[in-house]
Amino acid sequence: EAQVTQNPRYLITVTGKKLTVTCSQNMNHEYMSWYRQDPGLGLRQIYYSMNVEVTDKGDVPEGYKVSRKEKRNFPLILESPSPNQTSLYFCASKPRGMNTEAFFGQGTRLTVV
Amino acid sequence: QQQVKQSPQSLIVQKGGIPIINCAYENTAFDYFPWYQQFPGKGPALLIAIRPDVSEKKEGRFTISFNKSAKQFSLHIMDSQPGDSATYFCAASMAGGYNKLIFGAGTRLAVHP
Numbered sequence: 001e002a003q004v005t006q007n008p009r010y011l012i013t014v015t016g017k018k019l020t021v022t023c024s025q026n027m028n029h030e031y032m033s034w035y036r037q038d039p040g041l042g043l044r045q046i047y048y049s050m051n052v053e054v055t056d057k058g059d060v061p062e063g064y065k066v067s068r069k070e071k072r073n074f075p076l077i078l079e080s081p082s083p084n085q086t087s088l089y090f091c092a093s094k095p096r097g098m099n100t101e102a103f104f105g106q107g108t109r110l111t112v113v
Numbered sequence: 114q115q116q117v118k119q120s121p122q123s124l125i126v127q128k129g130g131i132p133i134i135n136c137a138y139e140n141t142a143f144d145y146f147p148w149y150q151q152f153p154g155k156g157p158a159l160l161i162a163i164r165p166d167v168s169e170k171k172e173g174r175f176t177i178s179f180n181k182s183a184k185q186f187s188l189h190i191m192d193s194q195p196g197d198s199a200t201y202f203c204a205a206s207m208a209g210g211y212n213k214l215i216f217g218a219g220t221r222l223a224v225h226p
Contacts, residue, residue, distance in 0.1 A: 102159070106156050
């Protein structure tokens, strides 16, 4: 089954404790991205990647890091989480090309206390 | 200029009604306008999309109306069903590079039996 898999689905952590949210896709897509979803703000892009070892900032990159060492994986790293990073996070992938469909993972609900 | 404004924030209709969700944009460089549907606990999934060279697109009970001069587009759900209860996001993107999606804030739709 074609899918984007995120782990974990739920995470509660404390301020300052480094964490990683993993994302993997099995559709051989070139493009991957991370979004955060907050009430009243929709989905905002954090980082995106157009290929292995090619990443760039989205609209809200502060406090986040990413890496793209393999085509299928695109982990999101919070090196020192803060309460304002409490949110619902989605990973997405899509094939290269103009306005192709984006496929989203099931989401990771992160709470930073 | 990068914003997409979506209204209403929430909407309640009776089964069989026709909910309408509206979106407006400023950037005339946008050339692709998808709608995503999100059920609780799931990631968004592409529902229907339109390009600005057409004024209307129908897929089953879902219709997008597009007004290029007014820079507005809307989603109509004909004969709505309780199973249509979800959050709906409009989005916009422009050609080139990653084709980043700019999302509206979302509309939570409830269809009552």
